[in-house]
Amino acid sequence: xxxxxxxxxxxxxxxxxxxxxxxxxxxxxxxxxxxxxxxxxxxxxxxxxxxxxxxxxxxxxxxxxxxxxxxxxxxxxxxxxxxxxxxxxxxxxxxxxxxxxxxxxxxxxxxxxxxxxxxxxxxxxxxxxxxxxxxxxxxxxxxxxxxxxxxxxxxxxxxxxxxxxxxxxxxxxxxxxxxxxxxxxxxxxxxxxxxxxxxxxxxxxxxxxxxxxxxxxxxxxxxxxxxxxxxxxxxxxxxxxxxxxxxxxxxxxxxxxxxxxxxxxxxxxxxxxxxxxxxxxxxxxxxxxxxxxxxxxxxxxxxxxxxxxxxxxxxxxxxxxxxxxxxxxxxxxxxxxxxxxxxxxxxxxxxxxxxxxxxxxxxxxxxxxxxxxxxxxxxxxxxxxxxxxxxxxxxxxxxxxxxxxxxxxxxxxxxxxxxxxxxxxxxxxxxxxxxxxxxxxxxxxxxxxxxxxx
Amino acid sequence: xxxxxxxxxxxxxxxxxxxxxxxxxxxxxxxxxxxxxxxxxxxxxxxxxxxxxxxxxxxxxxxxxxxxxxxxxxxxxxxxxxxxxxxxxxxxxxxxxxxxxxxxxxxxxxxxxxxxxxxxxxxxxxxxxxxxxxxxxxxxxxxxxxxxxxxxxxxxxxxxxxxxxxxxxxxxxxxxxxxxxxxxxxxxxxxxxxxxxxxxxxxxxxxxxxxxxxxxxxxxxxxxxxxxxxxxxxxxxxxxxxxxxxxxxxxxxxxxxxxxxxxxxxxxxxxxxxxxxxxxxxxxxxxxxxxxxxxxxxxxxxxxxxxxxxxxxxxxxxxxxxxxxxxxxxxxxxxxxxxxxxxxxxxxxxxxxxxxxxxxxxxxxxxxxxxxxxxxxxxxxxxxxxxxxxxxxxxxxxxxxxxxxxxxxxxxxxxxxxxxxxxxxxxxxxxxxxxxxxxxxxxxxxxxxxxxxx
Numbered sequence: 001x002x003x004x005x006x007x008x009x010x011x012x013x014x015x016x017x018x019x020x021x022x023x024x025x026x027x028x029x030x031x032x033x034x035x036x037x038x039x040x041x042x043x044x045x046x047x048x049x050x051x052x053x054x055x056x057x058x059x060x061x062x063x064x065x066x067x068x069x070x071x072x073x074x075x076x077x078x079x080x081x082x083x084x085x086x087x088x089x090x091x092x093x094x095x096x097x098x099x100x101x102x103x104x105x106x107x108x109x110x111x112x113x114x115x116x117x118x119x120x121x122x123x124x125x126x127x128x129x130x131x132x133x134x135x136x137x138x139x140x141x142x143x144x145x146x147x148x149x150x151x152x153x154x155x156x157x158x159x160x161x162x163x164x165x166x167x168x169x170x171x172x173x174x175x176x177x178x179x180x181x182x183x184x185x186x187x188x189x190x191x192x193x194x195x196x197x198x199x200x201x202x203x204x205x206x207x208x209x210x211x212x213x214x215x216x217x218x219x220x221x222x223x224x225x226x227x228x229x230x231x232x233x234x235x236x237x238x239x240x241x242x243x244x245x246x247x248x249x250x251x252x253x254x255x256x257x258x259x260x261x262x263x264x265x266x267x268x269x270x271x272x273x274x275x276x277x278x279x280x281x282x283x284x285x286x287x288x289x290x291x292x293x294x295x296x297x298x299x300x301x302x303x304x305x306x307x308x309x310x311x312x313x314x315x316x317x318x319x320x321x322x323x324x325x326x327x328x329x330x331x332x333x334x335x336x337x338x339x340x341x342x343x344x345x346x347x348x349x350x351x352x353x354x355x356x357x358x359x360x361x362x363x364x365x366x367x368x369x370x371x372x373x374x375x376x377x378x379x380x381x382x383x384x385x386x387x388x389x390x391x392x393x394x395x396x397x398x399x400x401x402x403x404x405x406x407x408x409x410x411x412x413x414x415x416x417x418x419x420x421x422x423x424x425x426x427x428x429x430x431x432x433x434x435x436x437x438x439x440x441x442x443x444x445x446x447x448x449x450x451x452x453x454x
Numbered sequence: 455x456x457x458x459x460x461x462x463x464x465x466x467x468x469x470x471x472x473x474x475x476x477x478x479x480x481x482x483x484x485x486x487x488x489x490x491x492x493x494x495x496x497x498x499x500x501x502x503x504x505x506x507x508x509x510x511x512x513x514x515x516x517x518x519x520x521x522x523x524x525x526x527x528x529x530x531x532x533x534x535x536x537x538x539x540x541x542x543x544x545x546x547x548x549x550x551x552x553x554x555x556x557x558x559x560x561x562x563x564x565x566x567x568x569x570x571x572x573x574x575x576x577x578x579x580x581x582x583x584x585x586x587x588x589x590x591x592x593x594x595x596x597x598x599x600x601x602x603x604x605x606x607x608x609x610x611x612x613x614x615x616x617x618x619x620x621x622x623x624x625x626x627x628x629x630x631x632x633x634x635x636x637x638x639x640x641x642x643x644x645x646x647x648x649x650x651x652x653x654x655x656x657x658x659x660x661x662x663x664x665x666x667x668x669x670x671x672x673x674x675x676x677x678x679x680x681x682x683x684x685x686x687x688x689x690x691x692x693x694x695x696x697x698x699x700x701x702x703x704x705x706x707x708x709x710x711x712x713x714x715x716x717x718x719x720x721x722x723x724x725x726x727x728x729x730x731x732x733x734x735x736x737x738x739x740x741x742x743x744x745x746x747x748x749x750x751x752x753x754x755x756x757x758x759x760x761x762x763x764x765x766x767x768x769x770x771x772x773x774x775x776x777x778x779x780x781x782x783x784x785x786x787x788x789x790x791x792x793x794x795x796x797x798x799x800x801x802x803x804x805x806x807x808x809x810x811x812x813x814x815x816x817x818x819x820x821x822x823x824x825x826x827x828x829x830x831x832x833x834x835x836x837x838x839x840x841x842x843x844x845x846x847x848x849x850x851x852x853x854x855x856x857x858x859x860x861x862x863x864x865x866x867x868x869x870x871x872x873x874x875x876x877x878x879x880x881x882x883x884x885x886x887x888x889x890x891x892x893x894x895x896x897x898x899x900x901x902x903x904x905x906x907x908x
Contacts, residue, residue, distance in 0.1 A: 198811075200812075201834055241833050241834040245810040245834045248810055248811050249810055249811070278826075281802075281826060283800030283802060284801075324802060324804055342800075346736060346737030346739075347736050348735075348737060356702055357653065357706075358654075372735060373897070373899065379695050380698070385897075443827070445830035447830075
């Protein structure tokens with residue numbers, strides 16, 4: 001393992017020159033921001049927070065998170081407008097982005113910079129949104145992480161390599177702050193993995209003693225890590241069961257046979273022909289939806305795509321189609337795909353009604369006579385063979401996706417995209433270049449570290 | 455209603471001449487049986503029991519049930535052999551039949567006669583089998599039914615008309631004794647129907663007061679009628695929920711619009727072409743099994759056919775085929791049929807395994823790698839896409855029905871028949887002439903009283 005780590009470190013730890021450069025840029029940036037801020041109010045000031053501030057950034061990351069602190073009397077709107085003005089003065093190509101609240105993103109001397117407004121608070125109790133917590137996180141980690149920075153970097157790179165890094169909606173994995181806390185808690189990268197290899201869903205962790213039973217009642221996620229600066233909060237709240245399990249299994253595999261491919265897996269290369277062959281071998285039916293990607297960030301788009309996917313899957317299943325699985329992908333266009341056991345269903349459908357002699361009997365009998373059968377008794381209940389409404393899955397999707405999509409439960413941005421232009425395709429037609437890897441990953445998932453070296 | 459009843463009665467009540475003839479035959483028969491019996495043991499004697507004795511037989515029925523009474527020291531084998539000898543002396547073409555115990559059946563002066571051995575008991579407590587209870591039933595009904603015989607006949611004929619008469623396994627309906635008790639309990643044919651029209655599963659009846667809650671705990675059938683000669687017994691134990699419900703609904707319909715067609719429905723006439731057209735309109739897949747009928751009575755055969763049907767349906771469903779329904783029919787050959795939503799299934803099958811990091815993980819991972827995918831994690835559990843074992847329902851049935859059928863759970867007589875010669879057919883091939891009505895009744899059930907007059 002030590003050999004592998006020796007190979008990984010140079011690729012993720014900045015050189016002294018790179019670190020010096022970053023500190024230089026930081027100084028310039030903070031000075032420029034402070035200057036621009038004080039024009040508005042002399043009480044405003046800025047600080048670099050995040051991994052660059054804590055010394056845990058990865059060598060190839062050039063991100064600087066600058067928080068601008070406001071007195072509490074400022075409204076969100078005022079803060080937003082001032083930060084926008086500062087950004088326009090300091091950053092190249094500033095753009096407004098949206099998380100819980102808007103922030104500004106742009107470039108500065110080759111670095112990606114985020115300018116985030118927050119309140120200057122003495123105590124955590126007064127926080128108004130998640131960003132107000134960040135300064136406290138920063139202070140907590142900075143004062144403790146000294147000497148363990150590279151252990152954090154190893155853990156972050158390991159998680160990135162196995163596709164589990166990042167708390168954003170697209171990934172639902174481990175945040176940088178969670179990585180830092182795990183290393184602080186267990187002492188090293190290796191010890192984090194040794195612990196993770198034993199985890200089962202329902203693990204409860206914290207920097208001190210934790211009351212496992214109590215916390216498990218409060219939080220339902222597979223991993224609970226009590227935030228040392230705010231014990232009401234679970235730092236791992238965004239972690240999905242999927243990514244939790246992948247990390248646990250990857251930890252076991254790495255400890256058993258350490259290798260570089262956990263940190264730097266080769267990309268999965270699949271051709272259209274290979275995916276078409278996978279599909280043919282399965283004998284199933286692939287249905288796909290494509291529509292232009294709406295202009296919202298992944299953190300908003302992915303949850304909406306997944307919700308739309310669940311809704312449509314449910315529609316197909318209610319109509320009698322069996323859905324083996326599927327997935328979503330967002331690129332220039334959005335892609336939803338579904339693998340079905342059958343493309344069509346027969347006409348006859350058994351419709352079950354109320355018990356014989358129940359109060360709903362008359363209504364059922366008067367409503368349900370079909371071309372296929374009259375109502376009849378089946379083990380004490382009324383039943384009738386009726387013609388199925390939807391015989392073709394593709395038609396069902398087409399029909400469902402006309403008219404008022406919002407009122408049918410399709411989330412707003414997905415509905416917008418679909419209403420702009422929607423394609424329903426099947427079989428090999430689904431194998432769009434940009435969705436190809438997602439479809440291959442669904443049809444035949446491969447752990448990143450098991451991918452073949454190209 | 456009175457008009458309908460006036461029309462029905464002449465067809466089901468014997469004329470005085472017919473009744474006199476029956477009594478004459480009874481006298482002769484009992485004398486002949488007693489004579490033959492006393493050769494073996496002077497203590498043996500015989501009695502006419504059943505509906506002919508109680509005056510509740512239907513005009514066109516020519517059945518005489520003669521019970522031969524033995525002292526308790528006789529073994530079942532001795533009784534059986536003596537009754538067989540008596541039958542060979544008294545009856546034309548005597549045949550041994552099997553119920554709970556063997557009995558003899560044959561003809562006597564144009565009547566169908568059953569000779570049944572039983573013990574001569576003073577009290578019901580000592581009974582050794584169900585036949586020992588019959589003399590007590592007879593005494594109970596005979597002493598009370600006077601004046602209500604035709605009401606019983608109306609109820610029996612009504613039940614026969616709606617296909618609910620008879621406690622035998624093929625029907626699972628109302629026994630003659632249950633009809634007699636219902637009329638005694640409610641006072642007339644009409645009053646039985648007025649009560650039945652309000653029944654829901656779980657009705658508890660008896661000749662006196664009944665503790666509904668207690669009886670419902672003891673008996674699980676849809677109708678409980680406590681036997682007045684033996685309160686441990688439910689007279690309606692053989693009644694299925696299906697026939698119970700059909701009687702309830704028929705009662706409601708008859709009271710609303712009385713007609714002869716409840717008592718004497720026209721036969722359902724369906725041609726092969728009509729059933730083929732029904733099938734085509736449904737778009738489903740009909741699979742059929744045919745084999746020579748084993749030489750056992752319907753009371754044994756039907757439960758075995760139904761059990762085999764349930765077992766095969768389960769096999770199909772476990773393999774992923776959706777079975778809409780089906781049925782059984784026994785004629786010269788036995789017929790099992792199944793209606794499926796699909797004849798074939800695609801190769802890909804999602805096989806779910808144990809949770810990640812559970813004790814079964816290693817075993818699953820070492821056993822399950824397939825041509826379609828490696829094992830992967832799906833929401834915290836292991837999973838793998840595997841090739842389905844059975845892609846064609848017909849092949850699955852053929853494969854299942856080779857080898858040792860008994861050990862697979864196929865009941866003995868059905869297994870015998872299948873091993874003699876088994877056909878697996880599909881679609882219109884299933885439409886064998888003798889099973890045609892059963893298949894039509896399954897595909898498009900019709901209440902007998904709603905059949906069109908030919």
